[in-house]
Amino acid sequence: MKINILAIESSCDETSASIISDGKILNNIIATQSVHEKYGGVVPELASRAHQQHLIPVVHEAIATSGITKEELSAVAFTRGPGLMGSLLVGVSFAKSFAYALDVPLIDVNHMQAHILAHFIDDPKPTFPFICLTVSGGHTQLVLVKDHLDMEVIGETLDDAVGEAFDKTAKLLGLPYPGGPLIDKYAKEGNPKAFSFPVSDMPNLSYSFSGIKTAVLYFLRDQLKNNPKFIEENLADLCASIQFTLIKMLLQKLKKAADIYGVKDIAIAGGVSANSGLRNELQSLAKKHGWRTFIPKFEYCTDNAAMIAMAAHYKYLKGEFCGMDVVPEARMKI
Ligand code: KG4
Ligand code: ZN
Structure with missing residues (x-):
């Protein structure tokens, strides 16, 4: 049976x-x-x-x-x-x-x-051990996956999850909840280098995403004083720059984890793995370092x-x- x-x-x-x-x-x-x-x-x-x-x-x-x-x-x-x-x-x-x-x-x-484990629904499947960057509205974790049910968290956020950073900065831009997919959409038309936001560097494999929210808040407050239409005139560039910064932080630690553990099979999972910028940047990083990458179908993100x-x-x-x-x-x- x-x-x-x-x-x-x-x-x-x-x-x-x-x-x-x-x-x-x-x-x-x-x-x-x-x-x-x-x-x-x-x-x-x-x-x-x-x-x-x-x-x-x-x-x-x-x-x-x-x-x-x-x-x-x-x-x-x-x-x-x-x-x-x-x-x-x-x-x-x-x-x-x-x-x-x-x-x-x-x-x-x-x-x-x-x-x-959504990576085991379809082929090709990653081989053990692999590293999975799990990014959602509630979590941001680097996980060393040794077997289907044997996993170790090797790095995680000390404050906000990256999905929260997407959603909270989107809210500052006046976008509805959940803002992550909208930032992704508008970022496609924008210049990621238009504005620069701080990239946090926490020790070891830890992340921090609370700083960018505050940085964007103060930046917008100052700009809006001079130009009340600043957000609508620069929406695509703002989204592209915020997304660029978040992805940079995610991938910096992912690269560090891959080096430390000598792993070449790299996966992403969770809601934020639907982000097209993250998917593209991961692919180019993979090409550079000879990684095999595993990105779930949208339906399973x-x-x-x-x-x-x-x-x-x-x-x-x-x-x-x-x-x-x-x-x-x-x-x-x-
Ligand atoms: O895994 P998930 O569906 O639920 C949780 O377990 O949290 O993740 C939801 C998160 C939300 O923060 C949402 O904004 C984010 O995933 N998200 C995205 C995208 N699609 C969903 N963030 C950025 N770009 C996307 N395309
Ligand atoms: Zn989830």
């Missing part, structure tokens, strides 16, 4: 369900929450309510389009953390009751491990249940199940 797993993702503001059969992803259903746009960020209470509304239709669609009946499921997997507690609770509670009703095992998945399903498949093979007393962990570590 095949190993069929239903996986659920509900850590932040996407409700998603996916079915994996013997390691092959059959579908990846995602319901995005638009309710947060007008607030300029994710509102946790609204997120958990929206998960409650979306979860059953999303799971229903995942099962209905998979060609597998719920009785053929071997396990139910869910994101245990890290994430927003109220959002995680919706997924965990649903997964528990569904697994209980079907009398199948439960599998708890670490969301950040799953972002990395931002939060999705297919990556949770992939992680669950490897945990199933190792017999790593959890009990019905499992609780979500907002700050779960890799």
